[in-house]
Amino acid sequence: MSSSSDPMAAVRRYADAFNNGDEKAMAAMCADPMQILDGMSPHVWQGPTAAADWWRDVLVESERVGASGYHLELGAPRHVDIASDYGYVVVPVILSFNLRGRQVTQAGAVFTVALRKVGTDWRLTAWAWAKG
Template identity: 85%
Template structure:
């Protein structure tokens, strides 16, 4: 969970470079936002760029994810799988929106001595 928390902290701080540094190569992202799938060594940066474009288009800002207690944390030698409920909040044209019941699913791989995200998916609440 430590790497997942670091990734979410980087997201909450708008730190694209820190998010990317926590990802393995290749990386895969599946999200509700079009084009829905990002893959490859720049998946995290490409997803972040598209998220900012979508935010501009919809008038969204000040994104924040709060992690709940994990439902699954499975580790098998050098691979991990995490399912964690999340609360996602943001401003939408000046009004605070809170999305509850969402789920963040993450696959991880050990790279050297460090855990790195290899994939994540988001399911809206």
């Protein structure tokens, strides 16, 4: 991965990994420690395996409710704040997925991400999701 002065590039790579269902690529974009706050139970995942643990729970919940085909579309960021080796990004998102054969689109959601530089690359240290 190339270094970037833009933390949004790391957020985009994480979203691309999510869209591809690539658990390892999602985890590779995360710093240690990592924290995730999501509307799905148990709502909080933390530590070095947070991304993998969250993805495992997404798959379990997806099977339970009959959801599949997730796609996250990032909008133009509302905030990209950088202070030295720390970043904060707030970006509107649209989440689409299939729910028991019916296409669902959730617009107006917000993805809030804290990042820090690890070497020369930005890594996610925490993210939170708020539905629209």
